[in-house]
Amino acid sequence: MSALLVADHLVKHYPLRRRSLREPRRTVHAVNDVSFSVDRGRTLGIVGESGSGKSTTARLILRMVDATSGSVRFDGQDVLSAGRSEMKALRQRMQMIFQDPRGSLNPRMRVGDVVGEPLVVHRRASGVAVRSRVIELLEMVGMSAGDVDKFAHQFSGGQAQRIAIARALATDPELVICDEAVSALDVSVQAQILNLLRRLQTEFGLSYLFISHDLNVVRYMSDDTMVMYLGEVVETGPTEQVFGAPTHPYTQALLASAARGDWRSARTADLAGVAES
Amino acid sequence: MRARTVSRSHGEESVEAEERPLLEVAGLEVVFRTLAGDLTVVQEIDLVVLEAETVAVVGESGSGKSVTALAIMNLLGNGRISEGSIRFGGRELVGLKPSAYRRLRGRDIGMIFQDPLSALDPLFTIGRQLREALVWGGTPREQVRARSIELLQQVGIADPERRLRAYPHELSGGQRQRLVIAIALACNPRLIVADEPTTALDATVEAQILDLIRSLKKRSGTAMLLITHDMSVVAQMADRVVVMYAGMLVESGPTAEVLAEPHHPYTRALIAAVPSVSTDRNQPMPTIEGNVPSVRAQVSGCRFHPRCPLAMERCASEAPPVRVTPDGRTSRCWLSSDEVAAREPGLVAVAGGER
Numbered sequence: 001m002s003a004l005l006v007a008d009h010l011v012k013h014y015p016l017r018r019r020s021l022r023e024p025r026r027t028v029h030a031v032n033d034v035s036f037s038v039d040r041g042r043t044l045g046i047v048g049e050s051g052s053g054k055s056t057t058a059r060l061i062l063r064m065v066d067a068t069s070g071s072v073r074f075d076g077q078d079v080l081s082a083g084r085s086e087m088k089a090l091r092q093r094m095q096m097i098f099q100d101p102r103g104s105l106n107p108r109m110r111v112g113d114v115v116g117e118p119l120v121v122h123r124r125a126s127g128v129a130v131r132s133r134v135i136e137l138l139e140m141v142g143m144s145a146g147d148v149d150k151f152a153h154q155f156s157g158g159q160a161q162r163i164a165i166a167r168a169l170a171t172d173p174e175l176v177i178c179d180e181a182v183s184a185l186d187v188s189v190q191a192q193i194l195n196l197l198r199r200l201q202t203e204f205g206l207s208y209l210f211i212s213h214d215l216n217v218v219r220y221m222s223d224d225t226m227v228m229y230l231g232e233v234v235e236t237g238p239t240e241q242v243f244g245a246p247t248h249p250y251t252q253a254l255l256a257s258a259a260r261g262d263w264r265s266a267r268t269a270d271l272a273g274v275a276e277s
Numbered sequence: 278m279r280a281r282t283v284s285r286s287h288g289e290e291s292v293e294a295e296e297r298p299l300l301e302v303a304g305l306e307v308v309f310r311t312l313a314g315d316l317t318v319v320q321e322i323d324l325v326v327l328e329a330e331t332v333a334v335v336g337e338s339g340s341g342k343s344v345t346a347l348a349i350m351n352l353l354g355n356g357r358i359s360e361g362s363i364r365f366g367g368r369e370l371v372g373l374k375p376s377a378y379r380r381l382r383g384r385d386i387g388m389i390f391q392d393p394l395s396a397l398d399p400l401f402t403i404g405r406q407l408r409e410a411l412v413w414g415g416t417p418r419e420q421v422r423a424r425s426i427e428l429l430q431q432v433g434i435a436d437p438e439r440r441l442r443a444y445p446h447e448l449s450g451g452q453r454q455r456l457v458i459a460i461a462l463a464c465n466p467r468l469i470v471a472d473e474p475t476t477a478l479d480a481t482v483e484a485q486i487l488d489l490i491r492s493l494k495k496r497s498g499t500a501m502l503l504i505t506h507d508m509s510v511v512a513q514m515a516d517r518v519v520v521m522y523a524g525m526l527v528e529s530g531p532t533a534e535v536l537a538e539p540h541h542p543y544t545r546a547l548i549a550a551v552p553s554v555s556t557d558r559n560q561p562m563p564t565i566e567g568n569v570p571s572v573r574a575q576v577s578g579c580r581f582h583p584r585c586p587l588a589m590e591r592c593a594s595e596a597p598p599v600r601v602t603p604d605g606r607t608s609r610c611w612l613s614s615d616e617v618a619a620r621e622p623g624l625v626a627v628a629g630g631e632r
Contacts, residue, residue, distance in 0.1 A: 263537075
């Protein structure tokens with residue numbers, strides 16, 4: 001299996017403002033020496049709490065923010081030094097889905113335009129071909145042709161996220177970065193979207209970088225899991241291993257706090273007992 | 278595996294709880310005035326919180342759980358209570374004068390909201406905000422400082438004397454929520470209404486805050502109405518749980534029993550749809566078809582019937598009755614719990630697929 005995406009020693013530092021010139025220069029290490037790879041058709045989960053650098057990592061890969069140092073290779077091509085036109089080509093192959101579907105869809109645009117825009121921007125279709133491709137995409141994510149002329153606010157959160165997924169898939173990407181893609185959804189809808197993402201992965205051989213603060217969601221979705229804390233990778237490996245036999249104390253603490261709430265697992269009663277005493 | 282319950286973590290508390298109702302909500306209906314006319318947002322809500330007990334109201338967006346809490350606090354804004362009664366310590370609250378309600382809030386009923394940053398005033402120091410709550414509750418001025426420090430210590434804020442001079446933005450999210458809890462506790466309330474108290478917090482911080490709330494509750498004997506969307510929070514905190522869907526109560530009962538063996542098809546499906554450590558990664562997740570109905574959608578019959586895997590013809594036209602079992606569990610369904618279990622064996626057998 002070949003690696004589609006390889007990130008090597010990624011670093012993102014933000015300088016802190018100084019109150020005076022005599023004050024020493026200080027920096028926030030948002031992402032500090034992060035390396036990983038995602039194979040074709042596979043899912044790498046990134047789990048961590050707020051401030052762990054998981055979203056910044058995603059943004060570095062798509063060059064939504066510039067890395068301080070390190071390298072990103074997509075299908076062998078250097079992403080961070082790619083020129084404008086190379087980047088435009090690359091962006092079609094790497095797409096992103098965000099947490100808040102209604103916030104990431106333009107409220108003034110009809111669904112057909114939201115989903116069709118990438119086709120037009122990247123000159124992948126024109127005229128009537130756009131509309132038929134849009135309908136095809138909508139049906140792929142479980143929406144219908146009748147939704148084309150509606151606005152995003154007419155849909156529930158789950159439906160809006162389906163539309164965002166359709167838009168992300170418009171350019172036939174190979175890698176989709178899901179940044180807390182199901183976190184804002186209602187529980188009863190979250191599972192639908194997880195199943196949809198898994199089906200689309202099998203159908204199109206997609207690779208996912210699946211970012212979430214929810215351990216159980218990451219466990220369900222990911223072949224491999226990377227745990228981040230304060231900008232650094234504390235543990236990485238096959239999902240079964242990271243969850244079954246965590247080696248880093250932080251991973252263990254994270255799993256323990258999740259297990260406490262899981263009344264279905266046999267360990268819960270014991271852990272609750274420990275916590276009480 | 279399913280049979281394991283959480284009773285162990287709550288057993289002691291439920292024994293301690295006196296069987297005296299502190300809060301009794303009966304037949305509550307809330308209407309909001311909108312440009313498109315009046316909108317009934319919750320209806321037929323019955324719930325009881327006993328002294329020292331924690332009752333969780335769990336539901337998804339649009340279920341009416343927060344509106345129910347706001348109605349109890351008389352903080353409905355554009356909404357009004359169109360029917361029903363709310364009794365607190367035997368006293369009817371519906372129709373109470375705003376000034377009388379003000380005296381109740383903060384003193385007899387403390388509040389904890391989801392977002393601590395917006396619950397706190399950014400312009401005032403922590404000490405000033407605690408003082409406001411304490412003075413409001415009748416603490417003598419000369420005792421305010423000592424009591425403030427004591428409260429901060431109780432909620433686990435380190436170096437309380439220095440912290441009194443700090444502003445909310447100088448605290449982390451978890452510390453801010455600790456402060457909000459300290460303010461809620463300032464007047465030794467008899468009831469705390471907590472609306473998604475840990476939803477905005479990280480997992481490890483959430484665990485700390487839940488521990489804190491539990492230990493403070495145990496010490497003070499305060500009752501709590503906990504509003505949440507998260508079943509794992511319910512499992513850790515509540516003696517009893519009330520499940521809401523689309524503005525109505527669908528199931529209620531002791532937490533351990535409801536989680537181990539839910540009676541209502543919605544509760545069953547909801548629990549199955551949450552990924553857990555034991556979820557089979559090689560299978561599609563069990564899902565509930567369709568979407569949460571909008572508040573404006575007037576669903577006939579049972580509110581859940583368009584999404585219910587067990588829906589029958591009558592569910593679409595006739596509103597189901599509330600079934601009450603001898604042990605005090607309720608379920609709003611045409612089918613008895615045995616019938617539900619027989620037709621849909623095992624929680625995970627809820628119709629698969631994505632839609």
